Amino acid sequence: MQLPGRAGKRRSGRRALLQFALSGLLVIALVGAVVGYVVKRAADQESLRDAREITRLLATTAIEPNLTDALLTGDPAAIKRLDGVVAHVKERSKLMRIKLWTKDGHVIYSDEHRLIGAHYPLDEDDIEALRTNKVVAGVSDLSRPENRFERKWGKLLEVYLPVWTPHGAPLLFESYLQFSSITSNASRILKAAGPAMVGALAVLWLLQLPLAWSLVCRLRQGQQEREQLLLHAIEASDLERRRIAADLHDGVVQDLAGISMTLAAAAERDAGDGEGTDAGTFSEAAKVTRESMRRLRSLLVEIYPPTLQNAGLGPALSDLVAPLRARGITAHLDVAPDAEASPDAEKLIFRTAQEALRNVVSHSGAHTVDVRVAAQDGHVRLIVRDDGRGFDLAAAERRREQGHLGLSLLADRARELGGSLTIESKLGAGTTLALEVPRS
Numbered sequence: 296m297q298l299p300g301r302a303g304k305r306r307s308g309r310r311a312l313l314q315f316a317l318s319g320l321l322v323i324a325l326v327g328a329v330v331g332y333v334v335k336r337a338a339d340q341e342s343l344r345d346a347r348e349i350t351r352l353l354a355t356t357a358i359e360p361n362l363t364d365a366l367l368t369g370d371p372a373a374i375k376r377l378d379g380v381v382a383h384v385k386e387r388s389k390l391m392r393i394k395l396w397t398k399d400g401h402v403i404y405s406d407e408h409r410l411i412g413a414h415y416p417l418d419e420d421d422i423e424a425l426r427t428n429k430v431v432a433g434v435s436d437l438s439r440p441e442n443r444f445e446r447k448w449g450k451l452l453e454v455y456l457p458v459w460t461p462h463g464a465p466l467l468f469e470s471y472l473q474f475s476s477i478t479s480n481a482s483r484i485l486k487a488a489g490p491a492m493v494g495a496l497a498v499l500w501l502l503q504l505p506l507a508w509s510l511v512c513r514l515r516q517g518q519q520e521r522e523q524l525l526l527h528a529i530e531a532s533d534l535e536r537r538r539i540a541a542d543l544h545d546g547v548v549q550d551l552a553g554i555s556m557t558l559a560a561a562a563e564r565d566a567g568d569g570e571g572t573d574a575g576t577f578s579e580a581a582k583v584t585r586e587s588m589r590r591l592r593s594l595l596v597e598i599y600p601p602t603l604q605n606a607g608l609g610p611a612l613s614d615l616v617a618p619l620r621a622r623g624i625t626a627h628l629d630v631a632p633d634a635e636a637s638p639d640a641e642k643l644i645f646r647t648a649q650e651a652l653r654n655v656v657s658h659s660g661a662h663t664v665d666v667r668v669a670a671q672d673g674h675v676r677l678i679v680r681d682d683g684r685g686f687d688l689a690a691a692e693r694r695r696e697q698g699h700l701g702l703s704l705l706a707d708r709a710r711e712l713g714g715s716l717t718i719e720s721k722l723g724a725g726t727t728l729a730l731e732v733p734r735s
Contacts, residue, residue, distance in 0.1 A: 449473075
């Protein structure tokens with residue numbers, strides 16, 4: 296995984312905006328689908344109510360006033376009279392078929408005369424409509440034998456309600472309408488309201504895009520400002536480290552060196568006098584002083600590596616690797632003799648190795664670390680490989696976004712010098728860090 300620098304962060308901002316835009320379109324599509332479903336359902340319900348009301352009006356104003364008791368006996372004149380009324384009604388409405396039933400299931404009238412006189416048992420809904428004087432609507436079951444002449448029209452809606460002859464005989468009036476007349480109402484509503492609804496959602500989406508971009512820019516600017524502050528803090532820390540290291544090296548370390556030599560000389564004089572009563576004490580004190588001086592020199596390497604400018608990259612990395620052995624970590628260092636670079640590049644190599652080894656000590660649980668520096672094709676390449684527990688790169692990226700910027704800042708610096716910084720790691724399989732920078 297190549298660590299993201301500033302260019303990567305800009306791409307990350309654009310990617311976040313694109314994700315926002317795509318999610319906005321998805322929300323628009325989802326809202327549009329839900330609203331469309333609700334509108335269609337409402338339109339269908341309204342169309343059913345209209346169908347029931349139209350059928351009720353036709354039954355009470357056109358059909359029932361023209362019923363005669365002779366129709367119950369199949370009188371041709373009564374049928375012909377009703378044929379004229381039904382033909383007139385069908386011309387002015389969307390009715391496809393009309394039937395009149397007795398309560399025992401006989402068809403006493405239909406504009407399809409082949410059904411007149413036939414007997415089919417009424418279902419529960421038909422009987423319920425007769426008993427309760429309700430207008431009932433539903434999709435026709437065209438598989439039923441009484442509906443065989445309506446199958447050619449496809450899906451139909453049937454509406455039925457009770458009517459009465461002049462002498463009070465109850466009949467079931469049944470009308471059939473094309474189901475497409477219902478769905479067409481929903482389509483008209485959607486065509487009328489749909490563009491306005493989608494347009495309003497699209498305008499809202501477009502208005503949010505500049506706000507989202509502004510938010511992304513502010514977040515990115517805030518992150519850049521934090522990184523700049525951290526860079527300034529690191530630079531100030533480097534200066535302070537250099538001053539402290541110089542003061543300690545030129546002051547305390549030199550004083551300890553002088554004390555050590557004085558104690559050693561005193562031990563030799565005391566032993567030369569022949570008595571030697573204090574020679575052992577002086578010798579032990581000189582040894583402890585040299586050990587303290589050695590530890591202090593190791594601390595100076597942690598604070599600021601004076602050998603990086605004076606002795607070169609190899610000795611500086613050797614001083615950096617040495618403390619790992621005291622922690623029980625086997626450390627191998629291999630610096631090619633021709634691995635020389637500019638002062639800025641060597642400083643970056645050292646800082647990257649220092650950060651990588653600090654992570655090895657603090658987090659990896661490694662037993663072995665290999666540090667290699669080689670020159671190839673005008674570049675110097677640093678490899679730090681450990682056999683530790685590794686880590687999840689996605690989790691590391693989340694930590695970086697939350698402000699853990701150590702290696703990310705080094706990656707930015709590598710890009711500024713024309714190089715790159717990459718990390719490969721897997722849980723349980725160790726970590727490999729690779730830095731590549733131009734030699735000059």
